[in-house]
Amino acid sequence: MDAEPLSLTERRKRDTQLEIARTAARLFADRGADAVTAEEIARQAGVAVRTFYRYFSTKEDAVAPLLTVGADQWHALVAAADPAENVVIALERTISAVLTPRTEDELEGLRWTLGLLHASTSDVALQHVWHRVNSDSEVQLRSVLAPIMPRETDSLTLRLLAAASASALRIALEASAESDREMHDPDLLASRALSAFRQFTSGLDLAANPRTN
Amino acid sequence: MDAEPLSLTERRKRDTQLEIARTAARLFADRGADAVTAEEIARQAGVAVRTFYRYFSTKEDAVAPLLTVGADQWHALVAAADPAENVVIALERTISAVLTPRTEDELEGLRWTLGLLHASTSDVALQHVWHRVNSDSEVQLRSVLAPIMPRETDSLTLRLLAAASASALRIALEASAESDREMHDPDLLASRALSAFRQFTSGLDLAANPRTN
């Protein structure tokens, strides 16, 4: 993608942020988010409380980077898509790409995401973070989708496509995270997300099947 | 629907809750959520701060009842649907019903919802509440949808249908709330929500329309 003109300071900031995020994730998963104080996260991450709040605006926010890393990659891929390519095809392609880790770092990132998501099934505070991340992602997705939509598409359709795409990814991740067994199987995750997205774009096929009691 | 065996105490609790909610909504819309203290809401609503926190677990939560009232009605209607009726038809019917106010109280409730939603477009804290309400609604919708789904439907499809329904309603409300002009036109709101839902269930029709630059 882009080069790394990261100065020493920039690199140390990235490291500090990631260190705080993973420390927070460990503690939250261990004891639940509200049984952990900001002071404890800061101490274990090796920074002062005041510094913690310079990196993150709330205590819960500390784990957000672990959840947004995939979404950020996805938005970048969509934004870079060829406007001549069909939007739906581009979305399928990018969904598949972002759920298929290619480097060791990407795999580790995915593991952290799913692990945290797994912990959040029994922690309301973490669910809030996840929901916020997804809402932000949907808004972000709208702005990168707009330039590659067919010319005549109206605002409502743009919103719907962004919602469908974000929901497909979200639901696939949630479903995988809730099951212990499937939590570490990226292939299943990718195919599930694609299946979800295709059901949205091809119509949820329930019209001809009333329940007969 | 159901009768009102509300005792005096129960009625006063309802009144107090609504009074707090509307007081909070007024203040939040006026000055933004974080420029308002819990103490001020409590004072203007005529209760002690300690009592405020017995009704609501956080300051922002105070406005949630104004946003959930429609969703609650909707869930009740879906739960009461005939299992022999097609699910998609039932959803269209109930979406239309819940956005068509029949009494003066329902109309007032819808006004408060849209007004608050309008204010939340420029207030991050209120957006969080709205997102949380929608997530909760989606989960709730799953459990009331499950009994009226076709027998063979799998868990993923259930999740997708709930997400599609909740998203259709959410997006229609957001789109209406963001425009000053359409904010007070329930008919437009209902038709927009139906249109959104039908696009989900009939497939987002973008397959044959790549953008030609």
Added chain:
DNA sequence: GGCATAGTGGCACATTGTGCCAGAGTGACA
């Protein structure tokens, strides 16, 4: 009327999150 129960208010307190200022590290330039 009198009693059990449940809602209310006041108080103390841990925790959150921010403004402010002082110290320490980095990078540029002479």
Added chain:
DNA sequence: TGTCACTCTGGCACAATGTGCCACTATGCC
């Protein structure tokens, strides 16, 4: 190498959030 500007960091004070605890009051039931 020295020094200067700039940014990151840490400590402190402080307003505000949210909770546990206890006493007080009103409702509902006999």
